[in-house]
Amino acid sequence: MGIKVNSIEQPLNLDQPDNKIMLAIYLAVPEVENDKISIRTTEGSRRANKEGCWTSTAPIGYKNQRTSEGKASLVKSEKSELVKEAFEYITKGFPADEVRRIMHKKGLNISKSRFHLLIKNPVYNGKVKVPAYKNEDEYYAEGLHDAIVSDQLFNRVQDILKGRKRSKKKWSTKNENLPLRGHILCSKCGRILTGSASTGRWGGKYYYYHCRLGCKERFKVDQAHDMLDDFLSKCTIDKGISDLYYDIVSERYGNNKQVRSTKMNRINKEIKELKEIISRAEDNLFEGKIGIATFEKGKVKYLKKITDLEFDHSELKNHGLNFMTQIKTALKIFENLKNLYNNASWEGKQMLMGSIFTEKIIFEKNRCRTLLNMF
Numbered sequence: 001m002g003i004k005v006n007s008i009e010q011p012l013n014l015d016q017p018d019n020k021i022m023l024a025i026y027l028a029v030p031e032v033e034n035d036k037i038s039i040r041t042t043e044g045s046r047r048a049n050k051e052g053c054w055t056s057t058a059p060i061g062y063k064n065q066r067t068s069e070g071k072a073s074l075v076k077s078e079k080s081e082l083v084k085e086a087f088e089y090i091t092k093g094f095p096a097d098e099v100r101r102i103m104h105k106k107g108l109n110i111s112k113s114r115f116h117l118l119i120k121n122p123v124y125n126g127k128v129k130v131p132a133y134k135n136e137d138e139y140y141a142e143g144l145h146d147a148i149v150s151d152q153l154f155n156r157v158q159d160i161l162k163g164r165k166r167s168k169k170k171w172s173t174k175n176e177n178l179p180l181r182g183h184i185l186c187s188k189c190g191r192i193l194t195g196s197a198s199t200g201r202w203g204g205k206y207y208y209y210h211c212r213l214g215c216k217e218r219f220k221v222d223q224a225h226d227m228l229d230d231f232l233s234k235c236t237i238d239k240g241i242s243d244l245y246y247d248i249v250s251e252r253y254g255n256n257k258q259v260r261s262t263k264m265n266r267i268n269k270e271i272k273e274l275k276e277i278i279s280r281a282e283d284n285l286f287e288g289k290i291g292i293a294t295f296e297k298g299k300v301k302y303l304k305k306i307t308d309l310e311f312d313h314s315e316l317k318n319h320g321l322n323f324m325t326q327i328k329t330a331l332k333i334f335e336n337l338k339n340l341y342n343n344a345s346w347e348g349k350q351m352l353m354g355s356i357f358t359e360k361i362i363f364e365k366n367r368c369r370t371l372l373n374m375f
């Protein structure tokens, strides 16, 4: 049937067994190739967020601007009044999509999905998100910037939105005949397909996944499930290849305790040497052999190296075995994906679909392909 899987960020050709395993690893451990620099940036920007700084691009209604103390923050832009008006419209009982249309005419050009995020974004009542990190949970800090909407208005809108969400829940109710309901995106309009039964001429029930409100997209349940079956078979990894890959990964990522501890010792030694260099430079500074500028410049350089090494050290310490356990689990799942899915309960199917295809799947008639964005 020619079903294809793909990661949007990095297309994989699944005819290659290697790629199937790469897929398994992508799915299981998104942070496999986590760039150290990005982690360090995360730490820095998180610290700034705690102080109320805004460290990313300004959301609509604001402009990026530093405070008089030089801290990254926001000031209201000329669109801020429109943003406030949007919140007010919601409290008057207008549906969000309607409000978006009204605001669009007034000059607030924003996509549907971004609008839905906008009216939930606590930046507008003056908050800054401090993302979850390591042991700390996500929370909102008091921002340095001025709020566009009051706490009262913001919370009122959130209550209304939550209320509407509850009333929509009927689409994801449990139905054993429609395990994929809520997981398929319409290839024509991008909405999530729902499913329902229609009664045939002789009283038999026929189940369909279908789109809503004027969109004609529609699949017989059997057809959709065959397509999924086919796709899951393609994702399945041979046991031999799986074992081989485990060995390769374990070599590459240092599952071997010996290798890891050797590396960690080497890093410790390097850190010690760098600290000694700094201390010698201090001596030279006191003895007047080098100037303060030279000293500071060198010290910054060596401290940065030390930070990098300390980071590598903690990576090695934390990652190792835990990581390989995750890989093993992922490989086991992919050795057995199709059976696992087909034998799973409705809840199990929901879990598998939800965790593997986090961004839903798309079935297209004729070409029958499945697209997924893995993260």
Ligand SMILES: [Zn+2]
Pocket: 186, 187, 188, 189, 190, 191, 211, 212, 215, 216, 217
């Ligand atoms: Zn549709």
